[in-house]
Structures are given as C-alpha cells and as structure tokens.
Amino acid sequence: MARRAASKLRSDRAPGPAAAAGETRKRSEKSAARRTAIVDAALQEFSTRGFEAARLDDVAKRAGVAKGTIYLHFRDKEALFQEIVGTMLVPMIAAMEVPPPPDVPIRTIVQTRVDMFIREVYATERRDVLRLVMAEGPRFPHLAEFYYRNVVERAIAAMRALLAAAAARGELRHGELIAYPQLVVAPMLMAIIWSGLFERFAPLDVSALMHSHLDILFGKECAP
Numbered sequence: 001m002a003r004r005a006a007s008k009l010r011s012d013r014a015p016g017p018a019a020a021a022g023e024t025r026k027r028s029e030k031s032a033a034r035r036t037a038i039v040d041a042a043l044q045e046f047s048t049r050g051f052e053a054a055r056l057d058d059v060a061k062r063a064g065v066a067k068g069t070i071y072l073h074f075r076d077k078e079a080l081f082q083e084i085v086g087t088m089l090v091p092m093i094a095a096m097e098v099p100p101p102p103d104v105p106i107r108t109i110v111q112t113r114v115d116m117f118i119r120e121v122y123a124t125e126r127r128d129v130l131r132l133v134m135a136e137g138p139r140f141p142h143l144a145e146f147y148y149r150n151v152v153e154r155a156i157a158a159m160r161a162l163l164a165a166a167a168a169r170g171e172l173r174h175g176e177l178i179a180y181p182q183l184v185v186a187p188m189l190m191a192i193i194w195s196g197l198f199e200r201f202a203p204l205d206v207s208a209l210m211h212s213h214l215d216i217l218f219g220k221e222c223a224p
Helices: 002-013 017-049 055-061 067-071 077-088 089-094 106-122 126-136 143-169 182-197 206-218
Strands: none
Touching: 017 067, 017 077, 017 126, 055 067, 067 206, 077 089, 077 126, 077 143, 089 106, 089 143, 106 126, 106 143, 106 182, 106 206, 126 143, 126 182, 143 182, 182 206
16 A cells, blocks of 8 residues: 555656656757857857957856856857857858759849848848958967858859859850859958948948949849
C-alpha cells in the first residue's frame, strides 16, 4: 500500500511527456530570445563605441542580461561579431547564390538585387554592419577577413557568374564587368559611406542613383 502511494505521488509530481516537451520548448525559445537580444545589443555597442572600445558589460546591460549569460552563447567579442555577420548578412548572400531563371534579362535580375539591398540593408540596421567593417577592418584584419570570406567573396563570385551568363547570351555591353563585378555594386558602398557622413547635408536618393547606374551599365530599362 505504501509503495503504491509513493508511486502515485511521484507520478502526480512528474510532468507528462507533453508538459516536459512544452517546458523544453519554452526554455529553448527563452534562450533564443536572449541570444538575439545579445546580438542586437552588440551591434549597437560596436556601432556606437567601435569594436575595441565596446565592453561586454555594456552589451549585457543593453541586452538586459547578466554578463555571464553572454559567455553561455559566445566566447568573446569576435564570436559576437561573427554571429552578427552570420545572422544579418550571410542568409542574403546565400539567396544571391541561387541561380536565377535563364530567361530573365540581366538588367531585371540586378535591379531585383539592388532593390533587395536598399530594402534589406540600406534601410535597416544591417548597414551598420558594413560601416563597422569599414571603420574597424584596418585595425582588426581578422574581422575584415571573416567578413570578406563570408560575404564579399561569395557576393562577388555570384555576381561574376551572373554576368558571365549574361555575356554568353549576348546581353552584356561591357565585358570588363566580368573581371570587375565590383563596378556593379560600387555605388551601394558609396551610399553607405554617404549616409554616415553627408546625409544630413545632402540626402541621397539611393534608388534613383542605382537606377541611373544600371542604365549606364546595361542600357535603359525596357518598358513593359
């Protein structure tokens, strides 16, 4: 009788499979939310103070977590920087690496990617990542290399493949673009620099700028 009572007591106290799964899910969601808050706070601190001057104490305060919580997710500031790049920019690069349909004109494809850049990077805090790399890259070459390997190198390769396919179809007016695909995206980087330095004096219409740039490179857009 006593054993049956003890067994019943333990079964009453122990959560069932569904309840245990629910608790695990809640813990996972809470951990993911903290990780996201830490990454967001790190980007704000890096952008405001610079990579070297930013302190994990301030990142933790901004994120609303204990400093020790950061070390549960990231080993140091460099790992935080890598996470920022990996979560904010690498997925966009992966999307660019997907080959477009072969019958879509080069101008249309590049315009689509430019629009994505303006919408998803220039108009969001992602542009702060680019500014951070530009400002801190010379002093922290390992950070610049990580960004280059995971973002720049892959983006250039994807653009070069796109341009080579367009050249094979006879769409490319300037064959030099295959050797220097940086020429296609150069105004985007200029827009990032301009926004940080001169936007308050002379606002720049980035969409119109890029549209004109593509007109020069690929010819006027055909009317539908």
